[in-house]
Amino acid sequence: VVNDLTGFAAGTYLRGIRWVGLPTSLLAMCDASLGGKTGIDLPQGKNLAGVFHSPSFVINDPIVLESLPFTELRNGMAEVIKHGIIADPQLFELCRHGWNGVYQNVDTIVRRAIAVKVKIVNADPFEKDERAVLNLGHTFGHAIEKVSQYRVSHGEAVAIGIILATRLAVRLDLAEKNMQEHLIKAFSLLNLPTYPPEGIDPVEILDGMAVDKKRTSGKLHFVLPSSIGDVRWGIELPDERKTILSLLSERN
Numbered sequence: 001v002v003n004d005l006t007g008f009a010a011g012t013y014l015r016g017i018r019w020v021g022l023p024t025s026l027l028a029m030c031d032a033s034l035g036g037k038t039g040i041d042l043p044q045g046k047n048l049a050g051v052f053h054s055p056s057f058v059i060n061d062p063i064v065l066e067s068l069p070f071t072e073l074r075n076g077m078a079e080v081i082k083h084g085i086i087a088d089p090q091l092f093e094l095c096r097h098g099w100n101g102v103y104q105n106v107d108t109i110v111r112r113a114i115a116v117k118v119k120i121v122n123a124d125p126f127e128k129d130e131r132a133v134l135n136l137g138h139t140f141g142h143a144i145e146k147v148s149q150y151r152v153s154h155g156e157a158v159a160i161g162i163i164l165a166t167r168l169a170v171r172l173d174l175a176e177k178n179m180q181e182h183l184i185k186a187f188s189l190l191n192l193p194t195y196p197p198e199g200i201d202p203v204e205i206l207d208g209m210a211v212d213k214k215r216t217s218g219k220l221h222f223v224l225p226s227s228i229g230d231v232r233w234g235i236e237l238p239d240e241r242k243t244i245l246s247l248l249s250e251r252n
């Protein structure tokens with residue numbers, strides 16, 4: 001690219017270089033390669049410096065999944081289920097019965113998961129509004145990932161975060177209690193965790209949430225599921241600290 005300095009002279013590269021996505025993990029295919037969020041990690045947390053810069057195009061070849069380790073397939077499924085909960089009940093249905101269903105329907109699952117993200121990103125490319133729904137499970141998830149010193153993977157943290165968000169939704173009467181059980185079962189059948197690991201202090205998770213870059217006006221803004229295929233966003237908690245601490249201590 002730098003051999004061709006015509007673009008450089010014209011300022012093209014000062015605005016970022018064009019790039020193409022070649023995702024090789026399920027997670028990258030269904031989520032990270034789409035939407036143009038780029039980022040680098042800082043000591044304070046992951047992805048804290050970044051810009052929106054979409055790829056020119058993304059090439060998806062499912063053959064790469066054949067060599068993907070099982071743990072990484074599982075991590076990808078956390079984001080795929082997230083997309084089902086946000087906007088596609090049929091996608092969730094294909095994922096909720098465990099691995100046999102996933103293996104039998106992998107092409108459909110990948111296509112549907114991509115479609116959810118693309119639709120949301122196209123409607124709000126710079127996350128001014130409804131793109132925030134894609135952060136379902138991430139306010140808790142990012143903090144758990146960080147406090148665990150990244151021993152908890154991103155996918156695991158997202159699964160735990162989605163269950164915490166669902167518990168919160170049930171407490172706030174935004175969701176039915178059976179939704180919580182339903183989601184715990186779906187994640188468990190895909191070998192994903194549903195509780196923060198033992199030994200992590202809830203206060204540390206809470207403090208980790210405070211540096212979440214999505215925090216605005218001094219309050220955390222939550223994305224909470226109300227039913228499969230429907231989520232609310234921008235929800236603030238009246239007694240934030242107390243509510244979160246009691247939620248993180250719940251083990252039933």
Ligand SMILES: NC(=O)c1ccc[n+]([C@@H]2O[C@H](COP(=O)([O-])OP(=O)(O)OC[C@H]3O[C@@H](n4cnc5c(N)ncnc54)[C@H](O)[C@@H]3O)[C@@H](O)[C@H]2O)c1
Nearest residue numbers: 024025027028031032035037038064065067068069072154
């Ligand atoms: N930018 C975004 O919008 C966005 C969205 C979701 C997640 N993310 C970020 O994405 C990251 C996770 O992405 P990831 O799961 O692709 O991580 P990754 O690139 O670290 O891949 C996970 C592991 O799988 C291996 N691997 C990948 N493809 C393989 C293949 N085909 N065969 C064998 N091994 C393979 C990698 O070497 C690595 O060890 C997280 O840090 C998360 O924060 C970003």
Ligand SMILES: [Zn+2]
Nearest residue numbers: 079138154158
């Ligand atoms: Zn994620």
